[in-house]
Amino acid sequence: MSLWLFLVQYGSRYLSGSLVTASQFVLASLVTVVFAVTFGLLLLSKTYWLRAFAAAYIDFFRGSSLVVQIYWIFFVLPLLGLSLSPFIAGFLAVGLNTGAYGAEVVRGAILAVPKGQWEAAYALSMSPAKRMYRIIFPQAFLIMLPPWGNLLIDVLKGTALVSLIGLAELMFQAKQINNLTFLSAQAFGAALAIYYLLARFLITPAVRGLESRLRRKMSRT
């Protein structure tokens, strides 16, 4: 079968798989951002117990494998009374996992904001909350954007593992097409190409674009 015919015949499967992957990616990214920012801030808290709680979350999710976490959330949580569909279990697991990596990035970026900015906000007698969201966080956000590009690609790659619990995303469709046709090079090659295009020509440029836009905006006085 020529590559053209192959794509004509199975293109719709790749398309539907890509759409599921894209929605997993968007939802998992949201979970990642929320958990990364929350736990990154908790790591900087003055209260020992909050710091310890955040460190435990990070060690727990960074210390074991994403595959194990997906299986655990999908197969073990129902035994504890919480049944999740593959779709929900998938983006939750991926988001919780990458969020743990992101928390360290958030913490590092906040600490990288120059001391003088903290002191100036203090001198203007801003409340700690206002100081964080008006002065410190916007600057930290710019510092943390480049590593976020890599984290988002990790999120995209993480969603491929959700195929292991049976969600019909891109990876799953590639596996099915391979089982139907035995044309492994085409079946997996097409999926590799789609992931590559998404990561290299959509996610990376989007983060770079956001970064240069914010940089322009923040340097304007």
Added chain:
Amino acid sequence: MELDWSWRFAWEILPDLLAGALKTLAAVGIGYSMAIVGGLILALLQRTRSRLLSAAVREFVEFIRSTPLLLQIYFVFFVGPQFGVQLSPWASGLIAIGLYRSAYLSEIYRGGLEAVPAGQWEACTALNLSGRDAYFRIIIPQALPPATAGMGNALIAIFKDTPMLSAIGVAELMHAATVVGANSYRYLEPYTLVGLIFLLLSLPAAWVIRIFERWLRSKLGMV
């Protein structure tokens, strides 16, 4: 709902899981050795004079880093037979993991190599050292210490990659847990124990790597 945890069952399946964990560690050792060498090759290829070669290798590294490892494992495992090359699950899985982490390590080496001051290269030229001597005796020894943190992280990352091997039937830790679960219809104990084994191995490893890195830095007079 009450927790239906059975210590007796957990104890019963532990030997199977530990046997799987040993295979996981073997996979980590082999995969990491491949990645250490492969990463160096990919890093050095990007520093050759040929613009075309280094751009091609650069794009290859980007490609490997931006596509899912599981898909790469499937690709290596299934594409071989299509062209008459039969690879065992172990061989294809380790090739895929080794290549994947080579791409990451090449970036870490590249950072280390770029951190070596240009004066060191000029001194090599002044002393008339061959390219090989310059690399292996002068440049690489200086490029390694800044790369140790990344190299340690890569070791732990490979450890966390290995459960994906279970998808093509390599009998490692995750696979052992899935087999136990399928035979007994109990998933609580096997998957929980797998998670615990992962934590018990990777957290101390991360700690040892941090201490080693600090020791190396103080030994080399870098603060």
